[in-house]
Amino acid sequence: MGNEIKITPAFIRAVYDVVAAIPSGRVATYGQVAERAGIPGAAQEVGQIMSRVKAEQNLPCHRVVNKAGTLSPDHVFGGQERQRALLEKEGIRFTGDGHINMVRYQLSEYEQITLPWS
DNA sequence: CGCCTGACAGACT
């Protein structure tokens, strides 16, 4: 038995919802997003979905980072500096090495995301 | 079909 990892429209929508619900000033890992979207282990697929998100969709993709707290490659967000600027603007501080202090800003596994409309 | 790559992650060191 297992969770088939398929990038279905339903999964994509679920990912959008989860990402949209990440509070400003917090970050979530790809794995967390996958889990909350209903398919644990689909972290890489979430990344794939993120890579296809268009700016018009207005999703806070910059709040999704890898578990090490390092930013996305230079070819996205118009450079890491841009993504970093977006996050710092929300109050997230970086270490001297240029990565996020995940212990401090990562959304906790047990923390319920509070949706804007609830 | 196989082979390689990737906005990833867990286990170990």
Place this chain on the structure above:
DNA sequence: TAGTCTGCCAGGC
């Protein structure tokens, strides 16, 4: 915390 290796799966060729 950082490297390294391995597992994972979708997609492109």
